[in-house]
Amino acid sequence: MNQVQPHSLFTDFDISLFKAGKHFRLYEKLGAHLIEVNGVKGVYFAVWAPSARSVSVVGDFNYWIQGEHQLHVRWDSSGIWEGFIPGVDKGTKYKYKIQSNNNGIITEKADPFALYCQKPPETASVIWDLEYKWKDKKWMDTRKDKNGLDKPFSVYEVHLGSWKRNLEQDRSLTYLELAEDLVNYVKETGFTHVEFMPIMEYPYDPSWGYQLVGYFAPTSRFGKPQDFMFLVDKLHQAGIGVILDWVPSHFPDDAHGLGFFDGSNLYEHPDRRKGYHPDWKSLVFNYGRNEVRSFLISNALFWLDHYHADGLRVDAVASMLYLDYSRKEGEWEPNIFGGRENLDTISFLKDFNEAVYSNYDGVQTIAEESTSFPMVSRPTSVGGLGFGMKWMMGWMHDTLQYFKRESIYRKYHQNDLTFSMTYAFSENFMLPLSHDEVVYGKKSILGRMTGDEWQQFANLRLLYGYMFTHPGTNLLFMGAEFGQRAEWKFDGSLDWHLLQYGYHEGTRKCISDLNELYKTNPALFEKQFSPEGFEWINYSDHQNAVLSYIRKGNEDKENLIVVCNFTPVVRENYRIGLPSKGKLTEIFNSDKVEYSGSGVTNKKAIKIDKEPWNGRDFSAALTLPPLGVSVFKVSLK
Incomplete structure (x- = not known):
C-alpha cells in the first residue's frame, strides 16, 4: 500500500467560501471520495481539524495503525488536512486519528462527511459512493406544483424502526421492504407526504434518531444509502412527497462523533452556557463560526441534492433561538443588546432558508418552534426567519386539552378551540399531532379521548375532522390514523392487528376520506394560510x-x-x-x-x-x- 500522496479537490475560491460561511457544497470536497489520480484509483480524504498537530487515516487497509497514512495540512490556514491514498476501495472501513496541539490529546473520529457508517454499536465510517439511477423525473419536474403553500399538505410522520416489524425475524423492516409496504399503505390512506423522523446515522436507539453522528449518512440499520434512495424514489413515483427531520440544534458527545473533534471545541460552542444543552445532555453547534455554518447548510442541501428530499422539518428551533432556553438565572448570558435571543442562530437560520429556497424549486422548510417568536415563516426579505411553515404547537396543546374534558363540561371551555383563530394567520401553520404527544405517559391520541369506547372513537374522528378543516396544513404521527391504543414504543411495532376491528378500521377509513376531502376541495388548501x-x-x-x-x-x-x-x-x-x-x-x-x-x-x-x-x-x-x-x-x- 502506497503512502498518502498530495492531492486536493479544493480551489482558492472554495477555501474563501468555507472561511466566510458561504460554502454550501462542502460534501463535494470534504470527506472520502473515490477518484482516479494519474490513472490510479483510490480515495481522496479531506477533514477539517485546525487544532491538529497530525491527522492519520486508519482503517482496514492499514490495520488501524496511526501514522501509517498521514494527511497533509493545507498551507492556507483553513485547517483542512487532505491527501490521496491509492488502492483504497468502496466498502473499506476507516476513521481519522487526530493528535491535537492541545497537550497532544489524541482523538479517533468517524468522518463528519461519511456517506455510510457501520451499523451501531460499531462506529467506523465506510467508503461509499452515491451512484444511483433515479426514476422519479416526473415527480421532480412537477413537484413545484405539489409542494406549494397553496397545495394540500397532509403529512404522515414515520419512525422507520417501529412502523412495522418482521415478526418472524423480530426486526425492523429494511428500506427495500418499506419501499413496498409503507409506500402502498401511505398511498392507500391518502397522505400527500411522509415525514421521516431522523434517518441520519445515530448511535443510540432511545434517542429516536435526534442525536446524530453521521450527518451525511442514512442509518445503516435498514440498509445501504442506495436502498434509502430507492425508498424515496418509490414514494415519489407514487406521488408522495418526502420530508426529512433535520437536527442542527444539538449533537451527542459520543467519542467518535463531532464533540471535541480535534482536541478543541471545533463544532460546539466553547462557552458551556451556549455550547451545552442541559435537557438532552448534548452539545450545541457554534452558529457564529463560519465553518460550522458551512457544514450545517451543506448538510441541509446534501439531502435535497442527493436524496431528492422535498422538505426539511427543523427540530427544536426554540432551543436554538433563545440563550436562556431551559437555563436558570445566571446560567446564560444576554446578547449584545441585552436580550435573550441568540443572534448567531437567527443569522444562521436566515442563511439556511435563503440557501434552500434559492437552490431548489418546490421544496419547503418547516420549523418545530414552540414559542411566539415573530415571523418564523415569513421571508427574510421582510425580516422573517424564512421558513415555509411552522408547527402550530398552541393549537395542538389547547385542542388535546379540550378533548380530554367530559362533554358536559365543554361548554365552559369553548375558548380552547376558538383561541387558535386569533393567531392562525400570523404564521404559515402546520397542525401537528406528533410523536411527542404519544410518549412518556401522555397516552395515545385515542387514549386522550373521553367517554366510553364508542364516544372515544367518535371524539377521535371529530378531532380529525376539525383538524382537517381548520386553516393550515396537517401532520399525523403513525398509528394515530387507526386509533393505536398504546403509547408509541421506539423498539416495538404499531399494533396492526387492531385493523381487524371495526372501530380501528373505521377510523383509518375516516382518515382516508378526510385526506381525499382535503386534496379535492380547493377551499381547504388554496387559502389555508390566509384570513x-x-x-x-x-x-x-x-x-x-x-x-x-x-x-x-x-x-x-x-x-x-x-x-x-x-x-x-x-x-x-x-x-x-x-x-x-x-x-x-x-x-x-x-x-x-x-x-x-x-x-x-x-x-x-x-x-x-x-x-x-x-x-x-x-x-x-x-x-x-x-x-x-x-x-x-x-x-x-
Whole structure:
C-alpha cells in the first residue's frame, strides 16, 4: 500500500467560501471520495481539524495503525488536512486519528462527511459512493406544483424502526421492504407526504434518531444509502412527497462523533452556557463560526441534492433561538443588546432558508418552534426567519386539552378551540399531532379521548375532522390514523392487528376520506394560510358546544360549510346562518356507519331558506351527528 500522496479537490475560491460561511457544497470536497489520480484509483480524504498537530487515516487497509497514512495540512490556514491514498476501495472501513496541539490529546473520529457508517454499536465510517439511477423525473419536474403553500399538505410522520416489524425475524423492516409496504399503505390512506423522523446515522436507539453522528449518512440499520434512495424514489413515483427531520440544534458527545473533534471545541460552542444543552445532555453547534455554518447548510442541501428530499422539518428551533432556553438565572448570558435571543442562530437560520429556497424549486422548510417568536415563516426579505411553515404547537396543546374534558363540561371551555383563530394567520401553520404527544405517559391520541369506547372513537374522528378543516396544513404521527391504543414504543411495532376491528378500521377509513376531502376541495388548501380562506358562522354557541365556519377557495362556488358538534347529543333542526340562497349537500360526515359511527347524516340536499340567522340574510336547518363533523358543499342554484 502506497503512502498518502498530495492531492486536493479544493480551489482558492472554495477555501474563501468555507472561511466566510458561504460554502454550501462542502460534501463535494470534504470527506472520502473515490477518484482516479494519474490513472490510479483510490480515495481522496479531506477533514477539517485546525487544532491538529497530525491527522492519520486508519482503517482496514492499514490495520488501524496511526501514522501509517498521514494527511497533509493545507498551507492556507483553513485547517483542512487532505491527501490521496491509492488502492483504497468502496466498502473499506476507516476513521481519522487526530493528535491535537492541545497537550497532544489524541482523538479517533468517524468522518463528519461519511456517506455510510457501520451499523451501531460499531462506529467506523465506510467508503461509499452515491451512484444511483433515479426514476422519479416526473415527480421532480412537477413537484413545484405539489409542494406549494397553496397545495394540500397532509403529512404522515414515520419512525422507520417501529412502523412495522418482521415478526418472524423480530426486526425492523429494511428500506427495500418499506419501499413496498409503507409506500402502498401511505398511498392507500391518502397522505400527500411522509415525514421521516431522523434517518441520519445515530448511535443510540432511545434517542429516536435526534442525536446524530453521521450527518451525511442514512442509518445503516435498514440498509445501504442506495436502498434509502430507492425508498424515496418509490414514494415519489407514487406521488408522495418526502420530508426529512433535520437536527442542527444539538449533537451527542459520543467519542467518535463531532464533540471535541480535534482536541478543541471545533463544532460546539466553547462557552458551556451556549455550547451545552442541559435537557438532552448534548452539545450545541457554534452558529457564529463560519465553518460550522458551512457544514450545517451543506448538510441541509446534501439531502435535497442527493436524496431528492422535498422538505426539511427543523427540530427544536426554540432551543436554538433563545440563550436562556431551559437555563436558570445566571446560567446564560444576554446578547449584545441585552436580550435573550441568540443572534448567531437567527443569522444562521436566515442563511439556511435563503440557501434552500434559492437552490431548489418546490421544496419547503418547516420549523418545530414552540414559542411566539415573530415571523418564523415569513421571508427574510421582510425580516422573517424564512421558513415555509411552522408547527402550530398552541393549537395542538389547547385542542388535546379540550378533548380530554367530559362533554358536559365543554361548554365552559369553548375558548380552547376558538383561541387558535386569533393567531392562525400570523404564521404559515402546520397542525401537528406528533410523536411527542404519544410518549412518556401522555397516552395515545385515542387514549386522550373521553367517554366510553364508542364516544372515544367518535371524539377521535371529530378531532380529525376539525383538524382537517381548520386553516393550515396537517401532520399525523403513525398509528394515530387507526386509533393505536398504546403509547408509541421506539423498539416495538404499531399494533396492526387492531385493523381487524371495526372501530380501528373505521377510523383509518375516516382518515382516508378526510385526506381525499382535503386534496379535492380547493377551499381547504388554496387559502389555508390566509384570513381570506376562513370565516366564522358562529363561534359563540358554547351552550351546545357547536362551532360552524366557512372555508373558502379562490372561487365562491368552491366554499365549504363546516359544523362541529362536540357533545354526544344529536341536534335536529340546528340552524346556521348563510351568505346566500341555494342548497347544501353533505360531502363528509364523521358519524358514518362505515366509520363505526351511528349513521346520523344529512342524506338529502338541504334548502337554504330566506330566514335571517347569525346576522345573515339566509339560513338552513341541519341535523348534527353526535360528537361529529359535517361538511357541506354549497350549490347556488
